[in-house]
């Protein structure tokens with residue numbers, strides 16, 4: 017009896033914690049969004065963040081995109097060649113990238129590279145009282161720190177995903193056309209004919225916008241909510257990567273079902 | 280009760296109660312911080328002096344009681360009004376709280392850039408003047424990570440006074456300073472206060488220095504005001520508690536040690552606890 021009660025109590029505490037965090041996280045998001053219009057007067061803040069969030073993630077995106085595209089080219093070719101359909105390699109590679117791998121892998125890499133850095137930075141700013149210090153100087157940390165980073169992540173994500181897909185297509189081309197001998201014209205013309213701008217490209221962009229929002233939201237909130245110690249910040253950083261990755265993969269299923277599926 | 284001349288009170292604290300868990304930080308505290316004066320707040324480490332400053336700055340909310348700053352209850356102000364009031368308050372954080380991605384110059388320039396539109400040349404003059412007054416004009420290009428603890432605090436001090444506020448709260452301004460910088464800072468705080476007509480709140484453990492510049496002193500412990508008065512009144516006090524605290528004597532009613540068994544017994548009885556073997 018005691019034990020059951022203990023369990024129930026534990027469950028209740030857990031539920032309260034989860035809902036408490038969700039509530040505080042939503043409030044945090046709300047505050048950040050409300051203050052967003054004030055950034056018009058300070059574009060410099062956003063530009064600097066786009067640089068540190070976006071440009072510094074670029075290298076890992078380029079390299080990963082190239083390799084993912086090359087693997088797609090290789091795998092696609094070995095499957096398609098059995099049906100004599102290797103001419104369609106361009107379609108296979110580009111659709112996989114634009115619809116799925118571009119947004120998803122970019123978001124996962126973003127969470128690992130930029131998200132973790134954001135959490136650590138903000139957690140440390142909290143631990144060293146920089147956020148309190150700003151408040152006492154009558155500078156709103158939401159406007160100065162959170163909103164610019166949020167906007168930067170939101171803008172950077174679709175661009176990074178587009179770059180990932182573009183580089184991936186080049187990777188697929190190099191393997192398929194240059195190394196495995198798929199016809200040059202067929203590769204590009206089939207791709208052009210079969211990849212629809214609205215159906216495929218725009219849906220990919222919508223996905224990466226959603227992923228961008230979720231990834232920066234998690235990263236910023238984890239930093240903001242971190243226990244202000246070395247240990248607390250390191251745990252928050254880990255949580256950012258784990259939670260963002262899970263959220264991205266879960267949301268990807270939901271979005272795919274809504275966009276392409278007839279569930 | 281405070282009976283000095285200059286009856287204008289800038290910060291009026293009434294019946295303030297604030298608890299950290301079961302630990303009393305303020306348990307019915309009344310205080311008057313007078314305009315144009317240097318008011319010192321002293322007390323043993325961990326009594327809640329920093330917390331009190333955060334309550335005055337409106338960063339923490341009390342369980343009961345009120346804090347009136349310039350006639351306004353700081354805890355019921357809207358965000359906008361609160362920020363407007365904070366522009367006129369400077370605060371030196373115990374940790375410095377410098378922005379780590381900006382160099383010394385930009386740290387001091389930060390509040391000026393945020394709240395005023397000055398031509399760059401004027402801003403430069405202003406920042407260099409503030410840095411000169413804390414003796415760190417030559418360190419303007421260093422990053423916060425390249426500063427010593429004492430230097431960082433002096434930069435933070437320059438930043439706290441950058442906007443020429445009506446009130447400055449100094450949290451442990453003397454900690455980590457060598458005797459010379461200490462003397463300069465003590466004089467600086469007094470001089471700023473008198474020349475600019477500021478109101479200063481100084482939190483410090485350095486009894487001699489603090490008493491030498493303070494107009495009025497509050498001594499806090501365990502959430503209560505243990506003593507108050509001008510430095511002369513405090514020096515002449517006959518409260519054992521205050522005497523021991525001000526003179527830094529090891530024995531008396533103020534405990535230095537965490538509660539435990541008798542020292543002698545503890546040494547003799549090798550087998551009383553797990554640290555015996």
Ligand SMILES: Nc1ncnc2c1ncn2[C@@H]1O[C@H](COP(=O)(O)OP(=O)(O)OP(=O)(O)O)[C@@H](O)[C@H]1O
Pocket residue numbers: 299302304323324325326327328329330331373
């Ligand atoms: N965020 C917090 N959560 C819980 N307790 C806290 C927190 N911050 C401070 N405390 C507790 O409140 C008490 C007062 O802390 P505070 O920093 O105000 O002391 P202080 O008087 O400034 O001490 P010092 O002279 O050492 O700076 C301490 O005992 C501390 O344990």
Ligand SMILES: [Mg+2]
Pocket residue numbers: 328329330373450
């Ligand atoms: Mg303190």
